Amino acid sequence: MDSDYRLTERPGLGMATIMARKGIQPAVIGAVLGFLPPDGPERAADARLALIGTGPGTWLALAETPEADWVTQLANKLNGLASVSDQSGSYVVLRIAGSGARETLQRGVFIDLHPAVFRSGSAATTVIEHIGVVLWQLDDVPTFEIATFRSFASNIRHWFELAAAS
Amino acid sequence: MSRLSFGGLIDRAQPLNFTFDGMKHAGFAGDTLASALIANGVKLVGRSFKYHRPRGILTAGSEEPNALVTLRSGARAEPNTRATTVQLFEGLEAKSQNRWPTLSVDVMALNQVFAPILVAGFYYKTFMWPAKYWEKLYEPIIRRAAGLGQLSMEPDPDSYERAHGFCDLLVIGAGPSGLIAAVTAARAGLRVIIADGDWVLGGRLCSERHVINEAAAGKWVDDTVAELRATPNVTLLSRTQIFGAYDGCEYGALEQVSDHLGNIPPGKSRQRFWKIIAGRTILATGAIERPLVFGGNDKPGVMTASAAATYVNRFAAVPGRRAVVFTTTDSGWSAAEDLMSAGVQLAAVVDPRTDSQPPAAARLRQAGIEILSGAALTDVHGRTVRSVDVLLKDGSRRRISADLVLMSGGWNPSIGLGSNLGDRPVWSDLVHSFVLNTAPPGMKATGAAAGHFSLSGSLADGVRAAEETLRELGRTSAVAPAPLAGDEPSASSPPWYSRGHRSKAFVDFQNDVTDADVSLAAREGFVSIEHLKRYTTLGMATDQGKTSQLNGHAVLAAATGKSIAEAGTIMSRPPYLPVAIGALAGHHQNTAFRPERRTASHEWARERGATFVDAGLWKRAQWFAHPGERDWLQTVSREVSMTRSGVGICDVSTLGKIDVHGPDAGILLDRLYINMFSTLPVGRARYGVMLREDGFVMDDGTTARLGEDRFYVTTTTLNAAKIMQHIDYARQVLWPELDVQATSVTEQWSTYSVAGPLSRPLLQMLLPDLDLSNDSFAFMAAIELRWRNLPARLSRLSFSGELAYEISVPASHGEMLVRALFTAGDAFHAVPYGTEALGVMRIEKGHPAGNEINGQTTAADLAMGRMMSKKKDYIGRAMAERPALSDTNRPSLVGVRPLGGARLRAGAHLLPQGRDPLAANDQGYITSAAYSPSRGQWIGLALLQGGAARHGELVTVHDPVRGPDFAAEICDPVFVDPEGVRVRG
Amino acid sequence: MRFSIFGLVANAFSGHGRWQRTWRDAVPRDAYDVVIVGGGGHGLATAYYLAKVHGITNVAVIEKSWIGGGNAGRNTTIIRSNYGLEGNTAFYERSMKLWEGLEQDLNYNAMVSQRGVLNLYHSDGQRDAFARRGNAMRLHGVDAELLDTAHVRNMAPYLNFDNARFPVMGGLLQRRGGTARHDAVVWGYARAASDLGVDIIQNCELTGFMRTADGTVVGVETTRGSIRAKKVGVAVAGNSSRVAAMAGLRLPIESHVLQAFVSEALKPIIPGVITFGAGHFYISQSDKGGLVFGGDIDGYNSYASRGNLPTVEDVCEGGMAIMPMIGRARLLRSWGGIVDMSMDGSPIIDRSPIEGLYLNAGWCYGGFKATPASGLAFAHLLATDRPEETAVAYRLDRFATGRIIDEKGQGAQPNLH
Amino acid sequence: MRLPCPYCGQRDSREFVYRGDAAPTRPSSEEGMYDYVYLRDNVPGPMREHWYHAQGCRNWITVTRDTRTHRISAAVLAREDSR
Incomplete structure (x- = not known):
């Protein structure tokens, strides 16, 4: 991966x-x-x-x-x-950028992130492993940002750690 | 019983050491555990389920019912693992199962002596007397004898991950038809996922000797796989078993990421659970060879012909020296030739068919091999195969010595995934097996899975399937024709079994179901195939009937005089192959089972020594113990006392918060709550109660009006999501004509309750410019303001019954606020208090909470009947008027206090004094209880029949699951400041 | 032929050639006193008790496919009487008492095994709710024990006590709870009813009701012809609404799918039944060694006997959370059953508004444990037109009057019960 | 199972909360309230039903789904669903 x-x-x-x-x-x-x-x-x-x-x-x-x-x-x-x-206090926003960003996110979200389907300017409100996220793509690096509720923030960071390890 | 010096897909330069039952052996990279065992001459591998009969290796694939081992050891021990699919690795450790003390000497094999009694369903007919003996004697014996492998009982140390796949076409199986279909679709530009459970792709082409495009088939496989790997729109997943088809063109798959490694690198997961959404699916899963049913067909040394061919061709492992081939198919003859090429002596080829023989027959006859047509193998002798009896065409019997029996009874297309969604397979007289009639949406079977057993037919069918898919998806690319394959015979006879056998003939190997069991079940009326399955356990072993189902049905058909087509077959249910429970759970283990929601004050609370408690997914501070405090009760009592006498601060951010905006917001709230909100003045808050449409209380909370068209609704912590959904239902579905918007702001605001007589001066220090006096900021006032240039909200609400405020700032600054509150609070000896003290104070005030609003109570039950507006309609009004809901004898809210120092506990029931502890005397129960430092005793809230009219009455508190009965007095539920003076102070 | 070890041995000597059909495969006659629609556990038990208790033997049970093919053969075999609300507790305890004598009564070993049912709790609130329920059980003479963590750890040391998201704080134990072999229950009732003269008619699907001009039901139309009956009892859980619709009735019921799972066979590790109160998971181990487990219903209306992955994942997540040692056990097979989810989570055993038509429905996912008492109560109702004393609360009109029996407090939302 | 959210597109059913049959409409008076709250057709076949996209756009959606096959033939925002 x-x-x-x-x-x-x-x-x-x-x-x-x-x-x-x-x-x-x-x-x-x-x-x-x-x-x-x-x-x-x-x-x-x-x-x-x-x-x-x-x-x-x-x-x-x-x-x-x-x-x-x-x-x-x-x-x-x-x-x-x-x-x-x-909602300024509601969300923590994370930026995920680089060639492996798409594949990593695809591990978590059950929507099709293929560049032909989800591209720069696309957005989705969905879930990563029980955690609600708003996800959008900024550019073709690709750079993504996800907004997740502040109370869940430590969980989403933990998920990224696990995804990186495997 | 040796390794060939040539051929096969093993790497002789990479020897690998492994142990089986502690014995050291060596194999090569590219071996399975089974092929390595065969190459080492190991014949006895396991014991059967019921009779504990010695068993060897039957197949070379995932359908294996006999060669089950426990792989690895310690916490990584993996019971019931099929030796036929385990890729050999250095240091592999395997143990045989279901035997004691050793594999070769198994005491439970004594069961065979009792075999005449242990027939199908024997346990239903006995073990009934004496009644007490079942759990104590019979059942424990049965349980110990059953089971197969043993779990380590240690937590699984490995990690598992998930992945999601999307494609235009999912190809299941990378044999010839799957590969050609995938490459054809990929060339036309489809997004393709092709998955195969094996680590080597090519399917049967790895196991059989074929020519494609005038070269060894392996070259075609290598070229095709290389092309697929090089195509960016293709995802090629080896070691990946598609295990289930689900609704919405969804497939579950398991990728074995690290199972083939001796040591799993840290952080790397063991397996990956894929969920794949496929526009179209091609089922190219091949076919499984049927065993034949004859006496002793389960003995080590008897294997399917295709398995034997696989062992010599793919693994260069020779399973015997002298073989008898018993076949009703042409492919059995091909296998015989393969074995002969590998140097195995062929004692005879036995084929009951007399009408036709494949070309191989002539070649074998020429080579001097004895061909016994119209004959049948009846019995196998020896603990492992030593000789066989053949019933000759003329009715005589002949004993032939051999150490290996190959059996070939026909081919069953692997169509399990095709019937996962309820499409029942149908019998085909063409292929003498069941095939898909209809398939799940988007799926089509191809190759051997569709009954095309010849290689050329299979390849052509793969191209056809891809072409059809392309056409359906509107692609018009030209498609290359199928490559040229040397054709081979593929005829087979209908399922066939030998009636002339004298020893036990097995239908289901693992579960020890014999042909006689099937006949017995038929005699007893279990003639539906589902009854047969349940009565005999046919097809319920770990192979899920892959090798047994059809033979069982053939025997049943014979016993009942029906055709197999009439008897029908069983639909397959996921998973196609067993899947580790850990893999399906992903990383949701231990503390990561569910996310943990933390409030903004979490870190601060941890510093202050908080003990946390779960409230839904939230972690909330339960109490803040001081050094030297005896127990939690002392801590909580201090927090209560200091709040009531001074000031306490509690994080209440977990309450659900919803902005309800718009011109019709007031109207909507009037319809949601039993009381009025459209009349609420701006700058004020009001307590409200919501009913479900069935008239029972759903939730409560305060709502503030912050502007003419802006309301701020709060809910209980646990109901936050449910109420948001309810409000959206009301505004989107029930009354879409209303102009009202609603959005959850639960996460936006960090809210602290500042309670106690000193709360006003404390807050004043934070908000020096705000007039907090009673006149300008009265009880139930609610405003927006700024604190440190941040948006903030302040309301004068009280759950504790004290003078109290709730102050909110954006959660990003919630920690700043709590620290500021305590900096200011130092001068007032402010204490932090947790959910426990919060609970004590609300019980002291008789406020209902989750224990009372439990979905079973009405507003009237909770003394809030008078809030129910008669001036308007609202959700639940009509149903709340049903007779049983307005019955005055319903249990209603009261206070309880014990006589003496007894401790009250929620869940205790209340009986009239002096009555027997019988259900007829059960009049209610305690919903909430706490030690009240204000009253110096335990107090409780209860729901009691006749409720309010019984203040002053003595009742018996009955709590037999925790302790003896004691007496208590029923009282008003408000224990502290019943006149409500403090809250308005 | 009476079943015993002696019979078994004697038959073994004769090659098991003399065993007879377990039940007679009857051909429908023109008319019966009672026709029961549905050859599941409840229908067959009803027929048995009609014959045995009330002497009404002119009874037919009609089954659209093979007996026991519905939920009787698709459940997780748990028996228990740990209910807390008036109306439920006494009924389920009646069932438990019947289980305790069932095998001797039927002369069929249904492997009733009282190895205990343990509900785990994870919070003070859950503990108190369990105490309320346990106390209610005790007031009804049912055994119930409230255990603390140490006690649970002693009983089941393999649970996740030390590294859990929702730590185990204790449990509510009913020692007399346990499991029974579901198919054997069906066959045992079928055999015993058949012996008493009841006709069991398989492959006979209901297509409509025979009605008089005033609407009274006087028989059934089936794929095997018309059958007249003085009374028709319907026990077709999962399909109650479809059958009721044939008589023009709408019911407070939705059909939902409940999945269940079994692992590969393993040596004994779990003696009784354990339910994980903070997740959707419960588990027991069959005599064959398979871990039998399940969780919530899938949650949407369904007449398809199969579930989907979200529930599979949810159940396995719950399993791993509470028993981390099952990670390497493999899920062998899953299946789905269509259950009657009623509007309050409790069943209906009552006369329908139509003369001659009687209902036994709404068992949600808990019908198996009720089989004996449901049969007994339905037989009583069919024989006497009065409810059996422990089933008086299971009225159809309780939704109109508000006398609902809502153990979970979820209201009229069937998928939440 | 995937549900076609009219706003978000195809989504896993796990993102949704199910309510049930969309056919019963809330009566404006007590008349019919019992039927509305408690009685269901419980259709074996195509059924209009309400799902809430709780983990997505937070809209109630009317989905037409066959309860025997789980095949979905339509999905619209419930607020725009003409009855």
């Missing part, structure tokens, strides 16, 4: 759940945000904000360099269009 990959943690990200109000289409939200939120399990981003599709009309928003009250600002911007919940 190709186990050549680097695992790093991405602290300090701002995160929030955005849920569109009833009948509000992604394009309407996109008009406010300045880019179109993905209408499926994909990632779209501008320089400051990335949106990961996690469900119909639902996105996990990630801010690289969040200001202290960025969630409030976001909620105000989307007032009447979407509900916004701060």
Whole structure:
């Protein structure tokens, strides 16, 4: 197995759940945000904000360099269009990059990660060995990131250790 | 009984040492344990299940029923391992099984003397008297005699891992048809996974002598495997057995990662459990040769003809010096030729058929081999084979000396995986066996598995299967024709068995089922093949009937005058081959069985000496012992007392938390809770109770209104996921017209309860700018604010009954907050308290929790009937009005306190005083109990018939599983501050 | 022919040529007093007790394929009476008492073996729930012991005590619990019922009910013709809804698949039954040496007698968590049975709303242990039109009245019971 | 078994929570509530049923699945499921 990959943690990200109000289409939200939120399990981003599709009309928003009250600002911007919940404390985000990243992740997730199926910009909410994860691919290195609930973080790190050992 | 100096797929440059029952032997790289034993002249390998008869090696494959050994030793001991599939490694250690004291002298072989009594089903007819003797005498004897190998009883020291595969085409089996199908599909660009249980690919081409494209077949195999390995869209998995077909085109497979290594490198797993999703599947699993049923057919030295051919051709190991071949197939003749080429003397070839003989017959006759047509082998003599009796065409018998008997009774396509999903195989008169009629979605059988027993037919069929698959998937690439193979005979006769035998003739070798057992079962009415299986244990051994099923059915058919087609066959269930339980569990062992959820204060709590307790997957601090404290009770009592008299802090982050937002959020909550939420003012929180639709209480918690269209719902720790799902059901399925959004924020907020009369000044130190006075921040106030420039939430809630607050910050900063709280708390002698003290204080206040909200209680049972709104509909309202739920005699919540110093325990039942301990007098039970430092005694909550009306009554606490009865008084469930003064202080 | 060691020896001398059919393979007659639909353990036991206790021998049991081919032959053979709720405890204890005398009663060795059933607990809350149940059992005269860790360690030192995610804190033990050979129970009841005159008719599938103008059921339509009956009893767990639908009834039941597993045969290691309270796993060892184990139902409605990998994994994970020494034992065979999951997890033995039609259904995954008492109670109901005293709670109308018997407190969600 | 989540795609059934038959609809009054809560057709054959994609998009999905063969013929978001 190709186990050549680097695992790093991405602290300090701002995160929030955005849920569109009833009948509000992604394009309407996109008009406010300045880019179109993905209408499926994909990632779209501008320089400051990335949106990961996690469900119909639902996105996990990630801010690289969040200001202290960025969630409030976001909620105000989307007032009447979407509900916004701060999730900055909820997740730990790990970055997995390198030629062995895909094969390692495939050991854990039961969705097809073949480059023809899951590519740069793809995203999925799924499970690695009983641990819920949101997974997305950033580039063709390939680089992946996974967000996992903070309370489970030590378990997912342990899983990566085991996967690396075998 | 020796090793040939030429040929085979063994590496004579790599000798390997191994032991069998402590005896040292040597083999070569490329050997199986079985081939190495044969090369070393070992004939006796194991003992059978029931009669403990000596057994040798019957086959050369995974269908082996006899040669089972315990591989390795100590904690790595692996009982019931088939010697025929174990790849030899340096230092291999194997032991025979099911014998005492030794393999050659087995006391239990005495069972054979009683064989006339130990017929099929004998135990159902006896051992009934005296009744007491079954568990004490008969059964222990039976249990000890049964079983095969022994588990080490030590924890499995190896690790296992999982993998997931996705492909357009899964090819199961890398024999000729599988290889050609895989390479054909791969050339057309399909994503292909091809898996084979063997470590050498090629299937029968490794075992038989064939020519493909005018060269030895091995060259074609090597070229094809090389091409597959070089194709990026192909995953080639050797040592990988597909063991089951499941719904949704899902296959389970086991890869033996390290089983062939003497020592497993640290960290490396022993086996890998694959789950494979396949668009299409080609079943190229070949066929298994049927033994023949005759007297003594189980003795060491009797083996299937194909096995003998495999041993000489693949392993250069010669299983005997002088052989009799007993065959009803043409392939048996080919095997005879293979053995002759290996220098084995052929005493005779016996074939009951008279109508046709393969070309090999003429060649053998020319070589001077005696051919006995229309004859049958009836009995084998010797402990291991010494001679055989042949019933000649003219009815006379002849004894022929030999040390090896080859038997060939036809071929059964290996279609087990094809019937895993319930497709029943059908009889084919063409191949005299069962074949797939229908197969699971996406699967097709090919080659010998589809009844194409000749090599050329098998290769052509493999190409056809691949072509068909490509067509189905819309690929139109041109397909190369099948390579040219030297053809060979493939005819066989229908299943056949010798009736003229005088000694026991075995149908199921491992389970010692004889033809007579099958006939007896038929006489007793067990004529359904399922009844036959269950009554005789036919096909229930570790080979799961691979060598026995069809012969058994043939004998049954003969006994009942039916055809085999009418008798039918049994559907195969996973796994196709036995799979280690450890492999199926993956790394979910020991403490890694389930993930462990930790709160943000975990590390801090550990530093403070916390003992942790499981709450679902969460680890929560149970208490914080101080040095010198006698026991947990002293610790917990201190935590309670200091909280009630000063201030205590408890991590309550594990509560479920849900943001419910949107214009219709209030309406949704009104429908979910028995009480009203749409009327809750912004900045306030309210306690709520939810019912299931059947009217029983589902969960409780507080909900705060943080904005006009923003509610913050909390649930109990254990129900967090269930309530999220419930809310989503309500808003997505029941009332999709509502504009309401819900998202779990359980992980977002680290929440600490700060409780006790000094909680206000303590908090004030953290929040100097906030007016915490009663007037501006009253009981049940709830606000958002910022702390250290972080978003934070503060509410004035109390589970303890004291003046108390809950403060939350993002979990990423939860540890910072708890440390800050205790830095500020130093001045107030703040104590951390755990779940136990939390529980004590809630019992003292009579608050119901999980022990009371157990899915069996109504709101009225828990004294919350008055919360049930009459002004609106809500989930569970209608069903809660059913007669039995509104019965006033239902057990309802009361307090209990023992007379004297007795200790109350939850789970104790309550009886009226002076009544006998009978079910008729059972009136309720204690749901929760604790030692109350505030009251200086044990107290409890209980559900008691007639409940509230019985305050002051004395009852008997009946807890026979733990101790004697004692008396207690029923009282109000609120033991501390019943007027609720403190909480509003 | 009466079974005994003497008979066995005598037959051995004659080459076992004189054994007779275990039960008569009957051809359907025109009419019976009672027709029982379903030749499983419950149906055959009902026929036996109708004949033996009530003297009603003009009885037919019709079976669509071979007797014992449904859940009677697909369970994990456990018998126990460790129930905690009123309505259950006395019934299952009646069953246990019947098990204790079954073999002598039937003259058939069903290998009833009381080697104990131990439920492990892993938290204070679970301990207290077990205490509640154990005390309820004791109040009903049932044996129950609450064990602490040391006691459990002594009994089963091979459990994972020291390195577990959910450590064993103790267990609830019913020593009289154990196992019985499931197929033998079927054959024993069939043989005994047949000897008393009951017709057992295999390969006879129900296709409908004979009804009068007012709807009364007066017989059954089958693949082997019409059979009139004064009363028809249905004991077809797994398929109760399908049969009820033929009479126009809807039931508070869903059909679900329950998987079970057996390992290769091993020398004896586990004497009794052990259940792992923090995972979905239970295990015993058969007399043949196979570890017989299982866990939760797969969780979705199913009429296909097979399960899927998630449950296989879940069960094996539970097994390894509690018994790390079984890692190298191999899973030999798996199978699935279709069970009647009722809305409160408890069974129904009652008259149906249709005159002449009686129901025995809703056994969830626990029907095997109930076989004798279920037969006894159903026979009583069919013979007298009144419920047997330990089965009065198993009414069909309890869902309407709210008198449900919900041991797990899961409510009307069958896959959670 | 794989379930086709309309949002996430084909997923292992282990990611879902099963509820059961989607046919019963919640009555707006007490009338019919008993039938809704307790009675099921328990169909042998294609059945519309509710699954919750708990480990995925957290949507309730109406899946049409044959209870005899486990073959799935349709899956839509329950909120968009026309009854």
